Amino acid sequence: MPESADTNRLPRSMARLDAWANRLFGSRYNPLYQSGTIVVVLWLLLLVTGLWLLLYYRVGAPWRSVAGIAENPWIGGWIRGAHRYGSDAAVVATAVHALRMFLQRRTWGPRTLAWVSGVVLLGVVLVSGWTGFVMVWDWFGRELAVGGARLLDLLPLFSEPIARAFAGDRPVGNAFFFINLFLHVALPLGLGAVFWLHVSRLQRPLLLPPRALGWSVVVAMIALAVVIPAPLPPEADPYRVPSAIPADWFYGFWLPAVDWFGPGSVWAGFALGTIGLILVPWLTRPKVADRPAPSRVDSQLCTGCQQCALDCPFEAITMVTRTDGRAELVARIDPARCVGCGICAASCAPMGVGPEGRTGRDQLRAVEALIDSGRVTGRVVAFGCDRGAAALGVALAVREVEMLAVPCVGNVHTSAIEFLVRAGARLVLVLGCPPRDCWNREGPRWLDERVHHDREAELKARVDRRRVAIAEVDPLDSAAALALMDRLIRERNLDPPVAADRRPALDLECEPVPVEEDR
Amino acid sequence: MIRAVRGIVGGLVVAAGGVATAWLSAAPIRPVLGGRAVVRLVWSGRPERIDECRRLTDAELEAVPAHMRLRVKCEGRTVPYALRVVVGDREVFLDTLRGGGARHDRPIHLFQDIALDPGEHRVRITVERLDSAAAAVTADSLPIEGTNAVGGREGREAEERARARREALPPRLVLDQRLRIEAGAVVLVRYDPDRKALWFDPGG
Numbered sequence A: 001m002p003e004s005a006d007t008n009r010l011p012r013s014m015a016r017l018d019a020w021a022n023r024l025f026g027s028r029y030n031p032l033y034q035s036g037t038i039v040v041v042l043w044l045l046l047l048v049t050g051l052w053l054l055l056y057y058r059v060g061a062p063w064r065s066v067a068g069i070a071e072n073p074w075i076g077g078w079i080r081g082a083h084r085y086g087s088d089a090a091v092v093a094t095a096v097h098a099l100r101m102f103l104q105r106r107t108w109g110p111r112t113l114a115w116v117s118g119v120v121l122l123g124v125v126l127v128s129g130w131t132g133f134v135m136v137w138d139w140f141g142r143e144l145a146v147g148g149a150r151l152l153d154l155l156p157l158f159s160e161p162i163a164r165a166f167a168g169d170r171p172v173g174n175a176f177f178f179i180n181l182f183l184h185v186a187l188p189l190g191l192g193a194v195f196w197l198h199v200s201r202l203q204r205p206l207l208l209p210p211r212a213l214g215w216s217v218v219v220a221m222i223a224l225a226v227v228i229p230a231p232l233p234p235e236a237d238p239y240r241v242p243s244a245i246p247a248d249w250f251y252g253f254w255l256p257a258v259d260w261f262g263p264g265s266v267w268a269g270f271a272l273g274t275i276g277l278i279l280v281p282w283l284t285r286p287k288v289a290d291r292p293a294p295s296r297v298d299s300q301l302c303t304g305c306q307q308c309a310l311d312c313p314f315e316a317i318t319m320v321t322r323t324d325g326r327a328e329l330v331a332r333i334d335p336a337r338c339v340g341c342g343i344c345a346a347s348c349a350p351m352g353v354g355p356e357g358r359t360g361r362d363q364l365r366a367v368e369a370l371i372d373s374g375r376v377t378g379r380v381v382a383f384g385c386d387r388g389a390a391a392l393g394v395a396l397a398v399r400e401v402e403m404l405a406v407p408c409v410g411n412v413h414t415s416a417i418e419f420l421v422r423a424g425a426r427l428v429l430v431l432g433c434p435p436r437d438c439w440n441r442e443g444p445r446w447l448d449e450r451v452h453h454d455r456e457a458e459l460k461a462r463v464d465r466r467r468v469a470i471a472e473v474d475p476l477d478s479a480a481a482l483a484l485m486d487r488l489i490r491e492r493n494l495d496p497p498v499a500a501d502r503r504p505a506l507d508l509e510c511e512p513v514p515v516e517e518d519r
Numbered sequence B: 001m002i003r004a005v006r007g008i009v010g011g012l013v014v015a016a017g018g019v020a021t022a023w024l025s026a027a028p029i030r031p032v033l034g035g036r037a038v039v040r041l042v043w044s045g046r047p048e049r050i051d052e053c054r055r056l057t058d059a060e061l062e063a064v065p066a067h068m069r070l071r072v073k074c075e076g077r078t079v080p081y082a083l084r085v086v087v088g089d090r091e092v093f094l095d096t097l098r099g100g101g102a103r104h105d106r107p108i109h110l111f112q113d114i115a116l117d118p119g120e121h122r123v124r125i126t127v128e129r130l131d132s133a134a135a136a137v138t139a140d141s142l143p144i145e146g147t148n149a150v151g152g153r154e155g156r157e158a159e160e161r162a163r164a165r166r167e168a169l170p171p172r173l174v175l176d177q178r179l180r181i182e183a184g185a186v187v188l189v190r191y192d193p194d195r196k197a198l199w200f201d202p203g204g
C-alpha cells in the first residue's frame, strides 16, 4: 500500500475542536461537520420568516412597520427575531464551512468552481444582510446606509454622491426603500442559483443535515428570539449622532473601519480579501508532483457495469461506447473532475479502474507483500485514512498493529480485506473519518455498504465477518483506538487463527476477466 | 462521557453560542462623531463658469457634423471656491471646492460633517471664489445675427449660458451666527439658491 505523506491533516486545534464536538453531539450531528448544510437550513428559515415579515413591511413607513411587527408577540416579534438571528448564524456557519474547506485543502483543481462560487455566496450573504438591516431604517440601518454610500461614492459612478441622500436636507425617498426591498428579496433568491452552481460538480450533494439537527437549528433560532428579543433601535434621524448604536457585528463589522481608516482603506480591505479568497484555489494547489494522480480505466478489464460511475462522488466518470468492438459500455474518466480519491477503485469488482498505484490490483499486491513479510498472520491490520486515523500508526505499532495508510477508506477494496483475513489476520480494522466529514464526501458510506450491505464489489459472504470491523476514530486519541481494538478482540473472541488459509494467489484471484463472476 | 452530562454540556454550549450571537447582534458601535455637536455642510451649487467665446465662421461651422453645430464656440473653465469654517476664533475647516465630474463642470456637491463640542459657538462659514480672472468675455455681448446656418439656435445657446450664470454660486457667501448645539445633535448648513445664501437648519 503506498504510504502517503501527512500533509493533508487538519491543524491540531481544529481536530481537537472536532473531537470535542463529536463527544458532545455525536459525529452524525456535529455542527462543525454540518456547517454547509446548516447554512441551507438557515436559508430556508430566512425564506419562510422573510415571507411573513414581507406581509407587514411598508416601504412608505419602514421603521414604523417594523416596530409594529416587533411590538406584536402574535404576528411576529419572535419571527423577526428568528429572521435576524438566523441571518447572523448563517454568517457564522458560512465562515466555519469555508474555513473547514480551506483547512482540508478542498479548494483547488476540480473543486475550484465550488470554492469560487462559495466566495460569491459569501458576498451575496453579506450584501443581502446589508439590505435587510437598511430596510429597518433604525439608527443602525442608517449607519449601514451611510457607510455603504461612502464606499460607493469612491467609485466614479455618480456625479452626486449617494451619501447626500442620507444627509437630512431632504427625505429619503420611497424609491430607495423600494429598490432596497427588491434587492433584499432578489439577492437571497439569486443565492439559490449560485448555490446550484456551488454543488454542480458533486454527485448527490448533501443539501440538508440529518433531520434532527436541522430542526434543532430552527428551534434554537426561535428559542433565542423568544428569550432575547431582537433589538430595535430608535428610528433613523439624520439630525442626531448617537454616541453608541446597537449594531449587528456579523454584517456591520466593517463600519467602524470606515470611520477609523476611511472608506478607501475599507475598499482596499474588501478588494484584497476578495481577491485573496478567489485566488485560494491557485495559492493552495500542491505542486504537480504532489497532486494525487487522477483515476484511469483499463478498458480491457472494464465490463461496463457502471458501478464506478455510480459511486464516484464527483461525477468524474461517464460510460461511453467502446471502440474495440465489444458490445458493452466502457468507463471514461474526466481528469478535470477527478480528485484522485480512489473510491472508484473499490467499486470495481474486476479491478479495472483507479488512480495509478491504488487500484484493487495494486492494493492486492501491497497486501501480498505484507503477508510475505510475515506481518499479517496472527496480527491486527488496520487501514487508516491519510487525513485521520493513519496518524495513529506510530501509537498502534507499539501493539504490533500494522497500519496501512490509504487516501480514503472508500478506496479500500474488499478483496484486500478478504486477503488479509484469509492470510490469518486476527482482525482487519478499517479506521475511517466520520461519514459527514469525509474529505472525499462518500468514502465511509460506500465502504460500509460494500462490507455490510452488498453494494457492488461487496465483501464476499465467505469472509469471516467477525474479523472485519469498520470504525470512526479520533486521530488524536490513540488510547481510544487501542481500547476499541481490545474490546473487539475480547467481545468477538478473536484468538489468533490457528492456521491461516493458504497464501492467497493473487494471479488466480485477479487474472480472469470476471465477466461471469459468481454474483 | 455519561449521556446526561453530555446532554447538559451540549445544551450549555448551544446556549452560550446563542447568547454570544444575540450579544454580537446588538453590541454597540461608537461612531467617531457620536455624542458630539455636528455642523453638517450639505448643499449643491453650480460653480461659476468663465468662458472665452468666439463666433464660428460659416466655413468653420460647415466642417462640424450637423448635429454638433454650435454657432458660438466657448472654451472655458469653472472656478474653484475656498470653504472656511471658523468656530470662535479657530479655523476648524478649510477646503477647496470644485465642480463635480472629470472636467469640474458639474455642480459642487458638498457633504461634510464638522464635529464641535456641545454648547454655544459663534460659527462663521465663508465660501469665496478663488479665481480672480477678469469678467468673462462672453459671446452674449456679440451682436446676434438674425438668420444664419443654424437658425434661432444661437439665441438659445446664449440663453442657456445666461441661465447657467444666473444659477451659479455668487463670488462670496458668508454665514456668521451664534449657535447652540446639544450633544448628539446635528445642525445642517444649507444653501438657498433663490436667495443665494447659506442658512442653518436645526431640523426637527
Ligand code: HEM
Binding pocket: A036, A037, A039, A040, A094, A097, A098, A101, A106, A107, A111, A114, A115, A116, A117, A118, A119, A121, A122, A125, A195, A198, A199, A202, A204, A205, A206, A207, A208, A439, A440, A441
Ligand atoms: C451560502 C453559503 C454556502 C452554502 C449554503 C454552502 C453549502 C455547501 C454544501 C451543501 C456543500 C456540499 C457538501 C457535500 O455534499 O459534500 C458545499 C460544498 C463546498 N463548499 Fe460550500 N456553501 C456555502 C459557502 C461556501 C463558501 C463561502 C466556501 C468557500 C469560500 C465554500 C466552499 C465549498 C467547497 C470547496 C465545497 C466542495 C467540497 C468538496 O468538493 O469536497 N462554500 N457547500
Ligand code: SF4
Binding pocket: A297, A301, A302, A303, A304, A305, A306, A307, A308, A309, A330, A331, A347, A348, A349, A350, A351, A352, A353
Ligand atoms: S466499476 Fe469497473 S467494470 Fe464497472 S464500469 Fe467502472 S471500470 Fe468498468
Ligand code: SF4
Binding pocket: A294, A295, A311, A312, A313, A314, A315, A316, A317, A333, A337, A338, A339, A340, A341, A342, A343, A344, A345, A354, A355
Ligand atoms: S478517483 Fe475519485 S474522483 Fe476520481 S474518478 Fe475515481 S471516484 Fe471519481
